[in-house]
Amino acid sequence: MINTQLGLCGSYNTNVGKLLVSELAKDDEIILVGTKLNSFLRTRNHEDQIIHTYSINDKNIDFESSYMIGKHVLELHEKNQYDSIDCVYTNYINSLNFEAKKIQLIPADPSIFQADTLDRINDKFPKNISFEPGVDVIIPALEKQLLQVILYGCLIESKVCEYASRRNAMDTAAKNADDLYNKYKLLYNQLRQAKITQEINEIVAGAAK
Numbered sequence: 001m002i003n004t005q006l007g008l009c010g011s012y013n014t015n016v017g018k019l020l021v022s023e024l025a026k027d028d029e030i031i032l033v034g035t036k037l038n039s040f041l042r043t044r045n046h047e048d049q050i051i052h053t054y055s056i057n058d059k060n061i062d063f064e065s066s067y068m069i070g071k072h073v074l075e076l077h078e079k080n081q082y083d084s085i086d087c088v089y090t091n092y093i094n095s096l097n098f099e100a101k102k103i104q105l106i107p108a109d110p111s112i113f114q115a116d117t118l119d120r121i122n123d124k125f126p127k128n129i130s131f132e133p134g135v136d137v138i139i140p141a142l143e144k145q146l147l148q149v150i151l152y153g154c155l156i157e158s159k160v161c162e163y164a165s166r167r168n169a170m171d172t173a174a175k176n177a178d179d180l181y182n183k184y185k186l187l188y189n190q191l192r193q194a195k196i197t198q199e200i201n202e203i204v205a206g207a208a209k
Contacts, residue, residue, distance in 0.1 A: 011165075016100040089158045
């Protein structure tokens with residue numbers, strides 16, 4: 001699951017955490033990319049399911065990072081024979097809207113490809129293709145590369161969503177601060193005017209005596 005290192009990014013981490021918990025089975029295991037949701041999972045009694053946590057910051061979001069994570073995931077898959085391996089991340093829609101999403105990494109979910117891409121491949125190439133070396137050699141190699149490419153895409157997309165969410169949160173905070181400033185400035189002026197009026201009335205009343 002891809003989350004953040006730091007807070008102050010609105011509901012970004014909460015949304016991805018809720019999706020993970022809703023999809024989680026008792027025998028599932030979790031690899032966290034980012035540390036912010038450790039406490040979230042701990043309070044929901046999923047701490048024992050976390051088998052590894054990667055600390056990813058802005059300086060090491062690169063293909064090498066996704067390669068390292070992908071290699072680890074593949075080793076676990078080969079060792080423990082998981083039925084499937086999924087990635088929970090944040091999908092970018094636009095600068096104001098993004099959603100938590102789950103995709104299947106192993107075996108790769110065909111829905112991650114655009115339908116027209118698959119149609120073009122099917123139209124261009126014959127059904128019965130001979131591979132050298134055999135399919136049993138090529139497919140596992142391609143699967144590893146595909147996993148790392150998809151992971152890299154998820155990391156980048158999640159980071160873009162994090163920046164957008166953080167910017168939106170700061171923008172909202174700045175607007176709220178401006179509203180509070182204007183509110184208290186008006187209140188201050190009202191109290192100040194009332195105090196001045198009271199003092200003038202007292203002076204006038206004293207002079208009349």
